[in-house]
Amino acid sequence: MGWIVTASIALVWWFVGLWTGVPTALAQTHLTEIQFEQLEQVFDRAMRSSQQGNFVEAEDRWSEAIEQFPDNPALWSNRGNVRVSQNHLEAALSDYNRAIELAPEVPDPYLNRGTVYEALQRWDDAIxxxxxxxxxxxxxxxxxxxxxxxKAGRGNWEDAAADYKTAVELAPDFAFARANYALALYQIGKTDEAVRRMKNIVRRYPQFADMRAALTASLWAKGSLGEAESNWVAAYGLDSRYGDLEWVARIRRWPPRMVEALGNFLNLSGR
Structure with a gap:
């Protein structure tokens, strides 16, 4: 599939990015050669704006493209993506709905619409x-x-851990799934395995602030104070938001036991 995969740790999403071409299967079969060339041109202009992070301009360009080719699902889905990037979630939902109507056999818009449902805490719709x-x-x-x-949003941590485990088995280099699995293991009481996995992730990705902070909390709880302090210096230097428990719980959406452990570290260490 012609898309770029990006990830947002703050929203705990795995987000499928832009369709990067005009796949034949997604272009109207009745287009003339000239119309298809025009579609490629407007697609390329909108894509450049999106990839450069000019999301307001990108939304305008995708809208212009939709006006010319309203039956192309890639255009609707890509406009939904840039609307998500601007936190225009209800508008993005509308675009993903239309993309799905036009191409119900393509998985990408379902995946992205699910991330919006997550942001809106509509867990069942996301699932x-x-x-x-x-x-x-x-x-x-x-x-x-x-x-x-x-599933974690619904509090079903055992089921969440099973899904994370499958994601890791399918894609061992999927760092965010590995991190989520470690956090879920901590929540369901498999502390030693969780810590072992956190250490493995940090060993491979030493700049991964999320796992540095998680190691801080879990090691402090185990009494490994020096190692916890060392990981905290690295974690906070990489991303100071981990010093904000509300952000960790509400935006990053750590599991409750992990949030409690980090709170204990912050309080007892005088931070």
Missing amino acids: ADYNCVLDLSPDDPAAYNNRGNA
């Missing part, structure tokens, strides 16, 4: 969309990771 992705693409690690996120 339903991730199930659709898995019906269409049974070995999609992103769908398993995101479904785990939505």
Whole structure:
């Protein structure tokens, strides 16, 4: 598939990015050669704005493209993506709905719509969309990771851990799924395995602030104070938001036991 995969740690999403071309399967079969060339041109202009992070301009360009080619699902889905980037979630939902109507057999818009449902805390709707992705693409690690996120949102941590585990098995280099699995293991009481996995992740990705902070909390709880302090210096230097428990709990959406452990570290260490 012609898309770029990006990830947002703050929202705990795995987000499928822009369709990067005009796939034949997604272009109207009745287009003339000239019309198809025009579609490629408007697609390329909108894509450049999106990839440069000019999201307001990108939204305008995708809207112009939709006016010319209203039956192309890639245009609707890509406009939904840039609307998400601006936190225009309800508008993005509308675009993903239209993309799905036009191309119900393509998994990407379901995956992205699921992330919006997560942001709106519509967990059941998110899970339903991730199930659709898995019906269409049974070995999609992103769908398993995101479904785990939505199940975690409902408080079903055992089920979430199972989905994260599958995502990791399907894509061993999927660092965010590995991190989510470690956090879920901590929540369900498998502390030693969780810490072991956190250390493995940090060993491989030493700049991964999320796991540095998680190691801080879990090691402090185990009494490994020096090692906890060392990881905290690295974590806070990489991302100071981990000093804000509300952000960790509400935006990053760590599990409750992990949030409590970090809170204990922050309070008892005088931070």
